[in-house]
Amino acid sequence: MTATKFSWDTEATRYDESRGGEARAEAAAEGLERLLPAGVRLLADVGGGTGIISRRxxxxxxxxxxxxxxxxxxxxxxxxxxxxxxxxxxxxxxPFPDASLDAITCVWLLHLVPDTRPVVTEFARVLRPGGVLVCTVDKDACHDVGSDIDDAIGDLHPRRGNAAGAAEQDATERIVDHGAAVGLEPAGESSFTAHLRGTSPASLAELIRTDRYQFWARRLAPVDRDGILSRLAALPDQDRKRPDPDFRLLALRKKA
Ligand SMILES: C[S@@+](CC[C@H](N)C(=O)[O-])C[C@H]1O[C@@H](n2cnc3c(N)ncnc32)[C@H](O)[C@@H]1O
Known part of the structure; x- marks a missing residue:
């Protein structure tokens, strides 16, 4: 199949179904709740997409x-x-006044933005003192469940080897550093298992070919991308789903 240029607008109608649907949303919402303090009355889910998690x-x-x-x-x-x-x-x-929100949640956004520093700074501006940000971190790296598929990606995998093109901007240590500069202090960590549609060698190859896999894969040189595709094609059990990944969550609290 020919790759079409990725856009969130064209992805919208297939987003939920292709990212684990309600099962992923439920697991993510439970993970977020574990890190939200009592008394959150107004919450913004930033980069909330179709609202599949937000509504929960x-x-x-x-x-x-x-x-x-x-x-x-x-x-x-x-x-x-x-x-x-x-x-x-x-x-x-x-679009919120200073110190107006009790909490911000942010799932699978920080690995996408070109620079996380202004985003974390903006989060700090709109949170009230004592307000909490709960966000996913290390997103690309979390996809590495140590399966044969991950071995096929090998050193091109984010956080393995030289990881050329990996989205490092949502690395935990970077988000903690950005937060410290604007008065946000670590307030906990958690994770959720994303029940994805299932990653098999065949389904992953299809996502890579159609330019719909994780963003780091879209930054690969053609020779590396072709190498991954041929190693995936050589794996056994082409349609067997490998384990679902766990995604890390980090909470930062605005100093009172
Ligand atoms: C991977 S989706 C995650 C959606 C939702 N959080 C979820 O997990 O179901 C990323 C979303 O971030 C949005 N997005 C990308 N860059 C953004 C930015 N700079 N500000 C706000 N939203 C952004 C996209 O439109 C898309 O809806």
Missing amino acids: LRREDRDVVVVDLTAGMLALAAQRLPGGRAVRATAERL
Whole structure:
């Protein structure tokens, strides 16, 4: 199949189904809840996409707003969180006053932005003192479950070998450093198992070929990409799903 240029707008309608659907959303929401303190009344889910996770964070006494850059993703989020709770904006410039939010959640966004420093700075601006950010970190690296598929990717895997093209901007230590510079201090860690559609050698090769695999793969030189595809093709059990990955969550609290 020919690769088409990736865009979040065209991805929107197949996003949920292709990223583990409600099972992943439920696991992610549970992971986020483990790190959210009591008393969160207003929460923004930034880079919240279709709102599949955000809607699970609502409570009788907690309002949730989804913020995302992409109109196509937000159109789906608006159905899940009606009443103006799906807002188009970038994580670098949020539509909230200073110190106005009790919490921010941010799943699978920080590995995508070109520079995490202004995003973390913006999060610190809109959180109230004592407010909490809970975000995924080390996203690309978490995909490495040590399976034969990961061995086929080998040293090109983020955090293995020289990891050319890996998205290091969401590395835990980097996010902690950015946070420390703007008054956010570590407040806990957790993880969730993402029940993905299942990664088999054949399904992964298809995602790479159609340019829909993780972002680091799109930065590979053609020779490296072809090498991965041929090593994947040589693996046994082409359609057998390998284990699901665990994704790390980090909480940072704004100093009171
Ligand atoms: C991998 S999806 C994650 C969606 C959602 N958090 C989830 O896990 O289901 C990344 C989302 O981030 C959004 N996005 C990318 N860059 C952004 C930015 N700079 N500011 C806000 N949203 C952004 C995309 O439109 C997309 O909806």
